[in-house]
Amino acid sequence: MGHHFETRKEMMPSSFHRVWTSGIDGNGNEGTAAIVLSGGYSDDADYGDEIIYTGAGGNKDGKQISDQSWSQPGNAGLLTSMDQGLPVRVVRGHKHESERSPKSGYVYAGLYNVVDAWEEKGKEGFKICRFRLVFSDQNLEPKIAEPSLDYTKKPTERRTGTVLRIARDTEKSRQIKKLYAYQCQVCGTAIRTKSGFYAEGAHIKPVGRPHDGDDSVDNLLCLCPNHHVMFDKGMFAVADDYTLLGDAEGKLTVNSAHYINLENFSYHRITHGYD
Structure with a gap:
């Protein structure tokens, strides 16, 4: 270098x-x-x-x-x-x-x-x-936040060290996964492991620069690893009525307690060529 x-x-x-x-x-x-x-x-x-x-x-x-x-x-x-x-x-x-x-x-x-x-x-x-x-030395470090379901939008922390690190509020991801019993909102799969069930919290509008999405439950989905990767790479998107677009069929499962900011779906569709 x-x-x-x-x-x-x-x-x-x-x-x-x-x-x-x-x-x-x-x-x-x-x-x-x-x-x-x-x-x-x-x-x-x-x-x-x-x-x-x-x-x-x-x-x-x-x-x-x-x-x-x-x-x-x-x-x-x-x-x-x-x-x-x-x-x-x-x-x-x-x-x-x-x-x-x-x-x-x-x-x-x-x-x-x-x-x-x-x-x-x-x-x-x-x-x-x-x-x-x-x-290539960049890492993402989780930050544990207070429990309880909340819709606050905290600015993403940027910690200065050897490299720039983004701290993600993982507690909100846990809240969403528990709300859906670790079942993917696209396919309904809950992956069983030796310690319980596994799913991933997926940001609709990415938290990282330059997207600067909110680390909030209204910007999170509960997805299986396959659909998380497909969503992040734009292989499918979600319409405002929760219809799945692209390489996924049907409608997104949405719990009545889970408010989703539709502007985040619009941003995702635009950045991946659906709108």
Whole structure:
């Protein structure tokens, strides 16, 4: 980490970054080996241990002129890296607007994991593919909160240490799982283990940056691991009347005591191309 390259061509002989003309070195079959932050996309955001990265396509001279597509090789590569847990080398260039960027040339920033992908309308009004990458040493630490069912919306804690960590209020997740007796709201499955039943609390609008969803019971679902992964990756969505869309059929089971903020479902549908 910290290795300096004068030009992008210097990265090619060692296969550090094999594509001279593209910021993404990768494809849907192999995943992405490396990306370069070069200031080419106005929607990018660099927080150091966390990067919000705009995918490839539809850009000319730093401005978006057409929609991006998930089938574009670079974008498909980042999706594969996310699905398979493959780390990505990140390189910052001198044209990238960040205090961490070099004054000249390019500097290796380390290994990052792709942890989220979604689509949104960019500053120029065109659809863009977005990715969230976190430094490979990042961990998520649970924070135990007070018991009892409550709908308060506490801001997500960000603790400064070696890396940036997001503390999630796991007690509210436990409340939702107990309310549904650990049965998935999509398929009704309750997974039996030696210590009881298992389910997962799934945020509808992600808590992490840049989505900044509330860690509240009105933003949580009780899902089995399969449907949790499918929901997070946009393989299905939920309409305002709880009808399941995409690769799931039927209606979401909703307990009368569980109020869900429908704006969160709308946000999820928009970011995954259902609206």
